[in-house]
Amino acid sequence: MLRAAFLTDAPRVAGSEVWLLEVLPRLAHYGIQSSVFLPNAEALNEMAARLTAAGVVVNRFTHPSTLPAQTAGFDVRVVQAWSPGTYTKLLPALAAPRVVIVHDQPDYHYPLGLRALYREIYRYTKAHPQRNAERIVTVSDWARDFLQRLGGGEVVGLRNGVDPQRFHPATAEERLRLRSELGFDRFTALVPGRFAPEKNQLAAVLAARHARKLDFVFVGDMDSGTGTLARRLAQTLQLNNVRFLGRRWDMPELYRAADALLQPTRSENQSLVTLEAMASALPVVTTPIPAQAELIQDGRGGLLVPPRPALLALALNALARHPERTRVLGEAGRQHVLAHHTLEHTAAGVARMLQDTADLFR
Numbered sequence: 001m002l003r004a005a006f007l008t009d010a011p012r013v014a015g016s017e018v019w020l021l022e023v024l025p026r027l028a029h030y031g032i033q034s035s036v037f038l039p040n041a042e043a044l045n046e047m048a049a050r051l052t053a054a055g056v057v058v059n060r061f062t063h064p065s066t067l068p069a070q071t072a073g074f075d076v077r078v079v080q081a082w083s084p085g086t087y088t089k090l091l092p093a094l095a096a097p098r099v100v101i102v103h104d105q106p107d108y109h110y111p112l113g114l115r116a117l118y119r120e121i122y123r124y125t126k127a128h129p130q131r132n133a134e135r136i137v138t139v140s141d142w143a144r145d146f147l148q149r150l151g152g153g154e155v156v157g158l159r160n161g162v163d164p165q166r167f168h169p170a171t172a173e174e175r176l177r178l179r180s181e182l183g184f185d186r187f188t189a190l191v192p193g194r195f196a197p198e199k200n201q202l203a204a205v206l207a208a209r210h211a212r213k214l215d216f217v218f219v220g221d222m223d224s225g226t227g228t229l230a231r232r233l234a235q236t237l238q239l240n241n242v243r244f245l246g247r248r249w250d251m252p253e254l255y256r257a258a259d260a261l262l263q264p265t266r267s268e269n270q271s272l273v274t275l276e277a278m279a280s281a282l283p284v285v286t287t288p289i290p291a292q293a294e295l296i297q298d299g300r301g302g303l304l305v306p307p308r309p310a311l312l313a314l315a316l317n318a319l320a321r322h323p324e325r326t327r328v329l330g331e332a333g334r335q336h337v338l339a340h341h342t343l344e345h346t347a348a349g350v351a352r353m354l355q356d357t358a359d360l361f362r
Contacts, residue, residue: 210313278333301333
C-alpha cells in the first residue's frame with residue numbers, strides 16, 4: 001500500500017481543508033494509506049476528529065521544522081500551504097518525491113493595477129518556490145493553464161468534486177421541515193464562505209438593500225475583520241433581511257433549505273461552495289471570472305453577473321419571480337456535477353497522480 005503524507009499549515013478550516021476531509025478517506029479504496037499533519041490549533045480540532053473518525057491517521061505539530069523528520073518514511077509528501085514561507089522553507093527540506101496541491105486563488109479580479117501587483121507578488125512568493133516540488137497540482141483547468149504561464153513549470157489539473165449523495169435536493173417534505181427549523185419563510189439567498197475581501201461579501205450585503213423582499217443568510221467566520229465589517233454594514237443600513245449564522249457544519253441542510261446561492265466573489269480556483277450548491281440543485285448567482293465560468297454558464301447551473309449590488313439583486317429578484325426557471329437552472333447544475341465533478345472523479349484522479357509520482361522514484 002502506498003503511504004502518502006499530507007501536510008498543511010492551515011490556521012483554520014477553509015475550502016482546502018474541506019477538500020482533505022472529503023478526498024482522503026476515499027483514497028484507501030485505491031490502495032493509498034493517507035496520514036495528515038495538522039498544526040496544533042484549536043480551530044482545527046473538529047477537522048482532526050472528523051478525519052480520525054473517517055480512518056485517516058492525524059498527526060498534530062507545533063512547528064513545521066519537525067515535519068521533514070516525521071514524514072521521511074512515506075512514499076510521497078503532499079503539501080497544501082497557506083503561507084508562502086511553507087514553500088520557501090519547508091518544501092526544500094522535505095524528502096522527494098514532493099507534490100504541491102494548489103487551492104490558492106492565483107488571480108484577483110480587482111481593478112487593473114491591484115490585479116497586476118497581486119499577480120507579481122504571487123509569482124515570486126508562491127509560484128516560483130512551488131517548483132521545488134516534483135509535481136504541482138491544482139484543482140481547475142483554468143488555474144492549471146494560468147499557473148503554467150505564471151510559474152513556467154508543468155502543472156497537473158485535477159478537477160474538484162463533491163459528494164452528490166451528501167449534497168442533494170430536498171424532498172418537498174424535508175424542505176418544508178428545514179425551512180421551518182431555520183426560519184426561512186421568504187425567498188432566501190445563501191451566502192456561505194470564508195469572510196475575506198476577495199470573497200466580496202460586502203457586495204452581497206449591499207445587494208440586500210436593493211432586494212428588501214428577499215432574505216440573505218451569511219455563513220462563515222464572523223470573527224474575521226471582513227465578517228465584522230459586514231455585520232456593521234448591515235446594522236448601519238438597518239437591513240432586516242440579513243442574517244449571520246457564523247460557522248456551520250450543517251451545510252447540506254442549509255443548501256436544501258435555501259432558494260439560491262449568492263457568490264459575488266472576485267477570486268476563485270475551483271469553488272467547493274459552488275459545486276456543493278450545484279449538487280444540491282441550488283441555482284448559483286456568481287461573477288463571470290474564469291474559475292466560475294468554468295462551472296456556471298447562463299442557463300446551466302445559474303447566472304453570471306458582474307459583482308455590482310444592484311445587478312446581483314436584479315438577478316435574485318428574477319429568480320424569485322420565476323420559480324420554474326429557477327428549478328430548471330438548479331437541476332442543470334446538479335446534472336453537470338454528476339457528469340464531471342463527483343468526489344469519485346476527484347479521488348480517482350488524485351490516486352493516479354500519487355501513484356505516478358511515487359513510481360518516478362522507485
